[in-house]
Amino acid sequence: MFLGKVIGSVWATQKEEGMDNLKLLVVMPIDFKEREAGQTVIAADRIGAGVGERVIVSRGSPARVLFSGRTVPIDAMVVGIVDNYEVEEDAE
Template sequence: MLLAKVMGSVWAIQKEKGMENIKLLIVQPINLLREPIGTHLVAMDRIGAGVGEFVLITQGSPAQKLASEKNSPIDAAIVGIIDSFEAEEVSK
C-alpha cells in the first residue's frame, strides 16, 4: 500500500465493462513528510474520498480484485481514508 493525497477527479462517461458506476480520483503518492513522490495515478474510489484527503492506495492485482467485474482494467484503488498519521523523522 501507498500513502497518497487526493488531487482531483476524473469524469468518463464511456468506460470499459466492470468500470461502470466507479468513481475515479487523481491521487499523488506521498512520503512520510507528506511530500509528493513519483507520478500521479488515477485510482478507483468506492469509499467516498474527497479532494485534499490523505488516503491509502493499493495497486495491481489487489486493486483489481476490489472491482465487481473479474477482469476489470483497474490498476489502483483507494482502500482507506487516513484520519491521521505520524512517523519518526528519518535521518540520512
C-alpha cells in the same frame, strides 16, 4: 500500497464494462512528510474520498481482487482514507 493525496477527479461517461459506478480520482503519491513522492496516478474509488484527503492506494493485482472474481481494467484502487498517522521524527 502507497500513501497519496487526492488532487482531482476524472469524469468519463464511457467506461469499460465493470467500471460502472466507480469514481475516478487523481492521486499524487506523498511521503510521510507530505512531500510529492512519485508519479501521479488515476485510482478507482468506492469509499468516497475527496479532493485534499490523504488516502491509501493499492496497485496492480491486489486492486483487482476487490471485485470478487470479475475482470476489471483497474490498476490502482483507493482502499482507505487516512485520518492520521504517526512516524518517528528521524524516520523517512
